[in-house]
Structures are given as structure tokens and as C-alpha cells.
Amino acid sequence: MSEAQIIDGKAFAARLRERVAAAVAKIKDQHGFTPSLTVVLVGEDPASQVYVRNKGKQTEEAGMGTDTIRLDADTPEQDVLDLIEKLNNDDSVHGILVQLPVPDQIDEAKVIAAINPDKDVDGFHVVNVGRLWTGAEAPVPCTPFGCLQMLKETLGDLTGKRALVLGRSNIVGKPMAALLLAEHCTVTIAHSRTVDLAERCRESDILVAAVGRPEMVPGDWIKPGATVIDVGINRIEAPEKGTNEDGSPKMKLVGDVDFASAKQVAGHITPVPGGVGPMTIANLLRNTVIAACRQKGLEDPDL
Ligand code: NDP
Numbered sequence: 300m301s302e303a304q305i306i307d308g309k310a311f312a313a314r315l316r317e318r319v320a321a322a323v324a325k326i327k328d329q330h331g332f333t334p335s336l337t338v339v340l341v342g343e344d345p346a347s348q349v350y351v352r353n354k355g356k357q358t359e360e361a362g363m364g365t366d367t368i369r370l371d372a373d374t375p376e377q378d379v380l381d382l383i384e385k386l387n388n389d390d391s392v393h394g395i396l397v398q399l400p401v402p403d404q405i406d407e408a409k410v411i412a413a414i415n416p417d418k419d420v421d422g423f424h425v426v427n428v429g430r431l432w433t434g435a436e437a438p439v440p441c442t443p444f445g446c447l448q449m450l451k452e453t454l455g456d457l458t459g460k461r462a463l464v465l466g467r468s469n470i471v472g473k474p475m476a477a478l479l480l481a482e483h484c485t486v487t488i489a490h491s492r493t494v495d496l497a498e499r500c501r502e503s504d505i506l507v508a509a510v511g512r513p514e515m516v517p518g519d520w521i522k523p524g525a526t527v528i529d530v531g532i533n534r535i536e537a538p539e540k541g542t543n544e545d546g547s548p549k550m551k552l553v554g555d556v557d558f559a560s561a562k563q564v565a566g567h568i569t570p571v572p573g574g575v576g577p578m579t580i581a582n583l584l585r586n587t588v589i590a591a592c593r594q595k596g597l598e599d600p601d602l
Contacts, residue, residue, distance in 0.1 A: 445578025
């Protein structure tokens, strides 16, 4: 059997960002406002700093308004809630995103619940979770929506396909399952207590891995010809790349799927990096533009 075709998430994301930029230009021209995203970052988590910087950069490149509000790591919860309230009431802010994780003194659920659901461009608010599962219009969490877009563009109609989502987090696994169900897949959600996990995986035409365990899914868990979407982002030591100046080993990113063995069996597969990751921010831009249009009573742009 021939090797799997690689699903190029970078190229998908670049095309989506182009469409977003075109929609933004049209909105500015025809309606005279700029769709805008405000990101709130509490503390100095290094990974969050990188994500927030990239979000700001790509928002700006799409011609959108962007603001990052940085708060000290010891900011009291009430100050964050007050800031969200202010942003909820600011008509020039269309999307609000609080970068997770937040420091321990702040209750993540409370912060998410405080965001106006119509400005919740991450799609994490319980109202939006409910809207997603009941088939109502809602901002959809960016990462699983990116996975769905790649699946649909790769496979076309997903009706009747057996899909297995490995992982049941609120951010990836559960919304991914809701989206696949809405596309008429027969969906299994697997997790750390699933029995016969390898067998369940082998039955699946679509396998979405969102576990956070480096290269956990080997090729022989994959049904020949299946489409594999690897959400995992894991940093592991890469002795083959040599050492840093301080003698520590260089690092590399790998997914939750063992790419080398999986690509011998799958029909299509996303790489890590360059698969799901780039789609996440592109969809954040998309969600913000759509949220802005809905807040202004305009039709959704075709994105
Ligand atoms: P969570 O840690 O919140 O969830 C992990 C899920 O995997 C849980 O449901 C857990 O099961 C399940 N799990 C853990 N170990 C096993 C196991 N041995 N067998 C079966 N299931 C297992 O992670 P997230 O959903 O937030 O993220 C998953 C991965 O995706 C991470 O690598 C993360 O970095 C990446 N990610 C990538 C994004 C992107 O933009 N590409 C965005 C978001 C996440 P249980 O519920 O039983 O504990």
C-alpha cells in the first residue's frame, strides 16, 4: 500500500487567512468598521506569551483591530472579571479571548462565564457549548473546527463514516465529537478509561487524536486508508539533533500519533508541526469576523 497523503494545514490556514483578510477589507469598505479582537493575558507563562504574540500578529496581518491586555500574574480574580465586563460593554470590541491557563487565584470557569457569549470567539462559554450541541449558530472552538474543515476538504461528505475522537476535553475532544455528529458521522469518544482502545481505533474511518501523549497511537491501531488528524503538540527531547550550548538536548515537536508508522497505513494524515496547529489561529480570526458581523446585524461572510 502506498504512503498516506499529507494534509497540509499550513496551506489550508494560509488560504483561510486570505479569505478572512478579504472579508475584513470588504467590511471596512462597505460598512465602515473594523472587526476587532482583544486578548487578555494574565501572567507570564512562556507558551502563552508565544501564542498571544502570534494571535496579535496574524490578527493585524488580516487587517483587523487587535489589542493585548497584559495583567500581572497576581492580578485578583475580580479585576479580571471587571475588565471582561468593560470589554463586553465596548462596542468596538467584537471578540474577547482570555488566554488559558490562568493563574491559580483565578477560577477559569468563572472567567469564561463572564464573557458575553456573542463575543466568546473561543466558543468555550456554556451557552455556546449548548448552541453547538443543539445545532444553533455559535462560535465554534477553533481547533476542532480547523480539524473539521480539513476533513471536509479532504474527504468531502462525511455522512456515515465511523469517527473516533481520542480525548474528551472541553476544548478539543467534546466539540470535535459534536461537529462530526452534525456531519452525520457515527462517533465514538475514547478516553483514558476506554477498554480495547486499539480495537476501537482500528474500526474508524476517521481518527482524531487529542490526548497530549507523545506518539501514543502507533500505525497498527489505524485502519488501512483511514484519515488521521493529529491534534497533539508535545515537546520531547531530540538527541538526534544534538545538544544546546549548555549541554541540554535539543527538543522537537511531535503529535499524539506515531507519524512514521501511521503514514504507512493511513490514507491521509496531518503532520506535527504544520497540521492542525496553524488552523487554530486562522479560525480565531474567522470567528472574530463572524462575531463582528452578527453584532452589527450583518450577514455572515462566506468563510
Ligand atoms: P487534555 O489533557 O485536556 O485532555 C486529554 C484527553 O486525553 C483526556 O480526555 C484524557 O482522558 C485523554 N487521555 C489521556 N491519556 C490517555 C490514554 N493513555 N488513553 C486514552 N486517552 C487518554 O488535553 P487537550 O484536549 O487540551 O489537548 C490534547 C492535545 O492537543 C495536547 O497535546 C495539546 O497540546 C494539543 N492541543 C493542540 C491545539 C492546536 O492548536 N493544535 C489546541 C489545543 C490542544 P480522561 O478524560 O479520561 O482523562
